[in-house]
Amino acid sequence: MSDQVNQADKLFKIFDKLQSEIGKVIVGQEDVIRLVLTSIFCQSHSLLVGVPGLAKTLLIQTISEVLELDFNRVQFTPDLMPSDIIGAETLNKDREFEFNKGPIFANIILADEINRTPPKTQAALLEAMQERSVTIAGKRYELDKPFFVLATQNPIDQEGTYPLPEAQLDRFMFNIQLDYPSYEEEKEIIKRTTGNSKPILSSILNKKEIIEIQNLVREVPVTDNVIEYAVTLTQKTRPNRESSAEITNQYVSWGAGPRAAQFLVLGAKCNALLRGKYSPDIEDVQAVAIPILSHRMVKNYKAEAEGLTTEDIIRKLF
Numbered sequence: 001m002s003d004q005v006n007q008a009d010k011l012f013k014i015f016d017k018l019q020s021e022i023g024k025v026i027v028g029q030e031d032v033i034r035l036v037l038t039s040i041f042c043q044s045h046s047l048l049v050g051v052p053g054l055a056k057t058l059l060i061q062t063i064s065e066v067l068e069l070d071f072n073r074v075q076f077t078p079d080l081m082p083s084d085i086i087g088a089e090t091l092n093k094d095r096e097f098e099f100n101k102g103p104i105f106a107n108i109i110l111a112d113e114i115n116r117t118p119p120k121t122q123a124a125l126l127e128a129m130q131e132r133s134v135t136i137a138g139k140r141y142e143l144d145k146p147f148f149v150l151a152t153q154n155p156i157d158q159e160g161t162y163p164l165p166e167a168q169l170d171r172f173m174f175n176i177q178l179d180y181p182s183y184e185e186e187k188e189i190i191k192r193t194t195g196n197s198k199p200i201l202s203s204i205l206n207k208k209e210i211i212e213i214q215n216l217v218r219e220v221p222v223t224d225n226v227i228e229y230a231v232t233l234t235q236k237t238r239p240n241r242e243s244s245a246e247i248t249n250q251y252v253s254w255g256a257g258p259r260a261a262q263f264l265v266l267g268a269k270c271n272a273l274l275r276g277k278y279s280p281d282i283e284d285v286q287a288v289a290i291p292i293l294s295h296r297m298v299k300n301y302k303a304e305a306e307g308l309t310t311e312d313i314i315r316k317l318f
Contacts, residue, residue: 024199050178069107076117082124111151175295220269230264251303256296
C-alpha cells in the first residue's frame with residue numbers, strides 16, 4: 001500500500017510537469033489535455049471534436065512527444081481502404097506472402113477527420129481499439145503497448161462525411177469538445193506562431209512508466225457508494241425503464257450501455273490521482289461524466305426542437 005501511495009504522489013507531480021511541458025506548445029485547453037491524458041492512463045481512446053484550427057492535431061503530436069511514444073497520423077479520406085490502416089499481405093521476391101504492417105502499428109494513432117471515410121474503413125479500427133491486435137488472413141498480430149487511438153472530427157462540415165457507427169463511438173472513452181480560445185489565449189497563440197522561435201520539448205514519461213501508471217489506476221480503491229453512483233447515473237440515461245429519470249423519458253431515445261459505467265469508475269479513479277487524492281468520490285465521477293456519456297445518448301426530436309443538448313440533460317441527471 002505504501003508503494004502505491006508513493007506512486008500516486010509521484011503521478012500527481014508528474015501531471016504538473018506534463019501540463020507545463022505541453023503548455024509550451026498548446027495555449028489553454030487545460031481540460032482537454034487532462035481528459036486526453038486521463039484516457040491514455042486508463043488504456044482507452046478519445047474522440048476530439050472541434051472546428052478547424054483549434055490545434056487538435058498539434059495537441060496529439062505534442063502529447064506523443066512528451067510521453068516518448070511512437071506516433072503515426074492517418075488522414076481519413078473517402079477513398080481510404082482498411083489495408084491502408086492495418087496493412088496487407090504482399091508477394092515478396094521469393095513469391096511468398098509477407099505481411100507489411102500499416103500505420104496502426106504505433107503507440108499513438110491520430111485518426112484525423114475519422115468521419116470522412118466510409119463505415120467499412122472505420123470498422124477496421126474496431127478490433128485494434130478493443131483487442132489491441134489485428135487479424136490478417138487468419139493470423140493475429142499484437143499491437144505495441146501502450147496503444148491509443150486519438151481521433152479528430154469536424155462538427156460543421158457535413159458534406160462528404162459518414163457518421164460514426166454506435167459500436168465505433170462506444171469504443172471511445174471520451175468525446176471531447178474543443179471550444180474557441182479566449183481573447184487573451186488567442187493573442188498568445190498569435191505571438192507564439194508568427195515568429196521563428198520553436199519550443200524544445202522534453203520527454204516526461206516513457207512507455208514503461210505509462211504502463212505502470214495504467215496498472216496503478218486499476219489498483220485505486222473505490223468505495224461502494226461511488227460505484228453505485230456511477231451505475232445509477234448510467235441507468236438514468238436509459239428511457240422508459242424503472243430507473244429512468246423524467247428528463248430522460250422526455251428527451252432521450254437511447255441511453256448509455258454498461259461500458260459507460262465502467263469508464264465512469266475508471267475515469268474517476270484517474271481524475272482523483274491527477275488531483276492528488278488516493279480514492280475517487282462522487283465529484284470525480286461528475287468531472288468525467290459529460291465527455292463519457294454525451295456520445296452514448298441519442299436525443300429525440302423533442303430535444304432537438306427545444307434546443308436541448310446532451311450536456312444539458314446530463315447536468316440535470318447529476
